[in-house]
Amino acid sequence: MAQVVVFDEFGGADVLRIIDEPISEPGAAELRVKVQAFGINRLDQMMRAGEYPAPIRLPHAHLGVEGTGTVDAVGPGVEDFSIGDDVIITAVPDADTRGTYAEYVNVPANRVIARPDALDAVGAAALWVSYSTAYGALVEKASMRPGDHVLITAASSGLGLAAIQIANQIGAIPLAVTRSPEKTDALLRAGAATVIGPDATDVSEAARTHTGGAGVDIVVDSVMGPGLAQLATAAKMGGTLVTVGWLDPRPASFPMNPLTIYRYASFEHTLDPAAVRRIASFLDAGLRTGALRPTVDRVFPFAEVADAHRHLERGEQMGKVVVAHPSASAA
CATH class of the missing domain: 3.90.180.10 (Medium-chain alcohol dehydrogenases, catalytic domain)
Known part of the structure; x- marks a missing residue:
């Protein structure tokens, strides 16, 4: 037994x-x-x-x-x-x-x-779940490239921290969003280029400030809910929004600005043996170099x-x- x-x-x-x-x-x-x-x-x-x-x-x-x-x-x-x-x-x-x-x-x-x-x-x-989801959202779906600005909500979660590390491994620039000001220093130590905390009255405005007014290339959102449309305005015109969770169970508002939008679930790739091999190879490389921890x-x-x-x-x-x-x- x-x-x-x-x-x-x-x-x-x-x-x-x-x-x-x-x-x-x-x-x-x-x-x-x-x-x-x-x-x-x-x-x-x-x-x-x-x-x-x-x-x-x-x-x-x-x-x-x-x-x-x-x-x-x-x-x-x-x-x-x-x-x-x-x-x-x-x-x-x-x-x-x-x-x-x-x-x-x-x-x-x-x-x-x-x-x-x-x-x-x-x-x-x-x-596995945190890093394969972050990899799938950022690399497979959003085609993240070096130099891209990436806005990450719920950044102190396992998924959020994985996204920060994977962005850095690629050479992108992770902007972390948190509701807990006491987590700011830890997120900076984890590799966030900047932290947008609860004192920011408008996350989108703060993100645009950190990108010289251009907006971020990619938004990775674990929250959804009624604030999704406003969050999406942090992206530049033609940017990418990937939703990877639904911490807010209320209906999500639909973004109206021109974006590529993906609703991502990790099973899209973790049930595909070829994708699993790509994920495993990427994670192995990051673990060996210390980029991923x-x-x-x-x-x-x-x-x-x-x-x-x-x-x-x-x-x-x-x-x-x-x-x-x-x-x-x-x-």
């Missing part, structure tokens, strides 16, 4: 409970991964609260779209992985039935990559997974919230 997190109804963090389930054998072309750690994502909270747009199969729904650990068993037809390999799980679109909030999870082998040597289990748990805000033990959700919901974190099994300390 092994422990797994489930929920039988939608609601707050209190609906999460840990139960024992049998350990199942991997099927054809699958691996069984002994999970060492996993990141907590806003997507997980939306699923738990009943706010996710896709159906969630209740009762006994699972959670978790990313994780890292070691290969524990190999199913028929798998040739690229062996028992004991350290791996990162890159996509779990059916997380409500086989999520990574567990001690063991069976996943298709083509949704697993080798864990970079530069990362331990906790660092790897903070890497996952920021972990806090690590919770598996037994306190509900507290990890509460911590993320308070919005006070700087970086990724991670949950780790005891085995992660030895990884």
